[in-house]
Amino acid sequence: MERRKFMRSFMAGVVACGLIPLVDKLPKPISSRLKKYLRPPGAKPEKEFLDACIGCGQCANVCPNKCISLSGLEKGLENLATPYIVARAKACILCMACTQVCPTGALTPLEPTLEGMLSVTMGTAFVAEDICYSYAGRTCGACYHACPLPGKAITLGLFEQPHVNPKYCVGCGLCEQACIHMPQAIRVIPIKDLGTQT
Amino acid sequence: MRKLDTGKKLLALSIFTRFSVLILLCLLGLWTEYLNLKMGYNNPRLVELSSGPAMRVFYECSDAFFSLFGDPLEAAQTFGGMTWSIRLWGVPFTDPIAFFSILVRDRSLEWGFVLGLILPITLVLLFGRVFCTYICPASLLFFTISRIRRLLGGFFYFPNLSLSKGFAWGILVGGLLLALSFGHGIWILILPYFAMGQTIFHGIAFGTISVAFFSLILFSLFDLCLGQQFTCRYICPTGRFLGWMGSKSLFSVRRDAKKCLPECHICYDVCPLKVDPKIDDSKDCSLCGECLVACPTKCLSIGKVGETWVKLG
Numbered sequence: 429m430e431r432r433k434f435m436r437s438f439m440a441g442v443v444a445c446g447l448i449p450l451v452d453k454l455p456k457p458i459s460s461r462l463k464k465y466l467r468p469p470g471a472k473p474e475k476e477f478l479d480a481c482i483g484c485g486q487c488a489n490v491c492p493n494k495c496i497s498l499s500g501l502e503k504g505l506e507n508l509a510t511p512y513i514v515a516r517a518k519a520c521i522l523c524m525a526c527t528q529v530c531p532t533g534a535l536t537p538l539e540p541t542l543e544g545m546l547s548v549t550m551g552t553a554f555v556a557e558d559i560c561y562s563y564a565g566r567t568c569g570a571c572y573h574a575c576p577l578p579g580k581a582i583t584l585g586l587f588e589q590p591h592v593n594p595k596y597c598v599g600c601g602l603c604e605q606a607c608i609h610m611p612q613a614i615r616v617i618p619i620k621d622l623g624t625q626t
Numbered sequence: 627m628r629k630l631d632t633g634k635k636l637l638a639l640s641i642f643t644r645f646s647v648l649i650l651l652c653l654l655g656l657w658t659e660y661l662n663l664k665m666g667y668n669n670p671r672l673v674e675l676s677s678g679p680a681m682r683v684f685y686e687c688s689d690a691f692f693s694l695f696g697d698p699l700e701a702a703q704t705f706g707g708m709t710w711s712i713r714l715w716g717v718p719f720t721d722p723i724a725f726f727s728i729l730v731r732d733r734s735l736e737w738g739f740v741l742g743l744i745l746p747i748t749l750v751l752l753f754g755r756v757f758c759t760y761i762c763p764a765s766l767l768f769f770t771i772s773r774i775r776r777l778l779g780g781f782f783y784f785p786n787l788s789l790s791k792g793f794a795w796g797i798l799v800g801g802l803l804l805a806l807s808f809g810h811g812i813w814i815l816i817l818p819y820f821a822m823g824q825t826i827f828h829g830i831a832f833g834t835i836s837v838a839f840f841s842l843i844l845f846s847l848f849d850l851c852l853g854q855q856f857t858c859r860y861i862c863p864t865g866r867f868l869g870w871m872g873s874k875s876l877f878s879v880r881r882d883a884k885k886c887l888p889e890c891h892i893c894y895d896v897c898p899l900k901v902d903p904k905i906d907d908s909k910d911c912s913l914c915g916e917c918l919v920a921c922p923t924k925c926l927s928i929g930k931v932g933e934t935w936v937k938l939g
Contacts, residue, residue, distance in 0.1 A: 434792035435792060441793040445801055446795070478809055484724070507809065508809060
């Protein structure tokens with residue numbers, strides 16, 4: 429009798445947990461249609477990152493730039509409590525403090541050196557040439573001067589027109605933060621190899 | 627001077643330690659702000675101009691505190707996390723539930739993460755479910771609610787439902803299944819202390835209300851409307867797991883059967899976790915000391931479980 433009661437409560441508990449995904453059906457802002465987010469530096473590929481991240485918030489806690497936020501329900505249950513960066517609001521300065529503290533290895537430990545920086549794969553910057561000031565002949569170059577790897581990730585052409593080199597661009601987003609055009613003419617797409625994606 | 631008995635001392639200690647944990651969680655959120663100011667200004671005067679005099683005081687105090695451990699910026703980064711997975715002076719502490727969640731979903735384990743289990747597990751094996759009364763910041767909220775219930779108990783009727791222990795085990799398994807299919811983030815909706823940590827961190831560091839806040843409200847309503855400390859007893863999977871692990875703990879409540887009155891049941895009535903010292907059942911005991919205060923003959927004590935522990939039934 430006791431065992432039967434236990435089993436019934438046990439099933440009730442499992443069913444009660446099954447109700448939690450219903451919160452995912454709540455209305456959400458339009459921005460949640462995005463499927464990819466800029467993760468902190470050193471993050472594993474998205475699927476492995478979500479497998480390993482337990483949402484403890486230590487990366488957000490040690491970020492001296494306060495650029496890492498923890499997501500709420502708006503990005504769906506899969507991304508609940510995981511860290512993300514909005515580059516236009518505040519971009520990563522690649523100090524690598526968050527990679528050193530991640531307890532579960534969702535962020536691979538990196539050193540704040542040139543080699544460490546180059547092994548970051550947050551994404552790739554993409555220039556919208558039709559709205560960029562420099563491409564319209566009005567010399568700007570703000571993104572180049574903000575880039576932590578100038579001359580490598582971003583090279584300048586005529587009128588300081590930025591050219592992104594996807595081989596070196598790590599996707600920190602400092603160029604996107606610095607862009608003086610509204611909306612930003614240079615954006616970080618959270619995919620490292622833009623060429624392989626369709 | 628009147629001498630305080632052990633029960634009252636333990637109660638006072640548990641309130642003090644839980645308050646300290648709560649304050650620590652708030653400090654961890656504030657230290658994020660401190661790091662940002664340290665990196666950005668590194669000057670108390672500029673901090674005062676940008677964030678006000680209160681922030682300047684906090685900035686200078688944190689600066690003085692972290693300077694004890696060397697470079698303040700680096701020292702401040704050895705702290706972080708929530709009660710779920712926390713680092714203090716670089717020492718990691720891991721929640722067993724987080725460990726299971728990772729075990730189920732990821733299966734690749736970091737050394738620091740596994741070593742963080744040692745201290746919590748030792749604590750459980752020695753003292754039982756002490757996490758629930760001495761560390762869990764959410765239990766401070768539920769403790770307050772239980773006192774409100776006791777205070778208003780003369781005027782209103784508060785039900786005191788009971789459930790089988792299977793419910794919390796079901797929630798643990800269901801939560802692990804959810805973690806497998808969605809992500810580890812769902813635990814912020816299930817575990818009260820994690821919800822508390824999220825709420826505090828979101829509130830202080832980002833100035834937003836976390837979803838976890840609403841699950842905290844839900845748990846508080848359960849406590850108010852369904853039963854005294856209902857969440858701790860029947861819902862919290864961590865409590866159930868720690869209770870199971872600590873059922874053979876070294877230290878627990880003991881009873882002197884000679885002094886105990888046969889018709890008195892007050893220890894069972896006041897126990898927040900529905901342990902029954904009357905029948906010498908000390909599973910789930912979290913050493914909170916409520917029964918020690920309530921016992922009319924003072925036949926209960928806390929100590930090493932040994933020969934004096936007479937089993938009656």
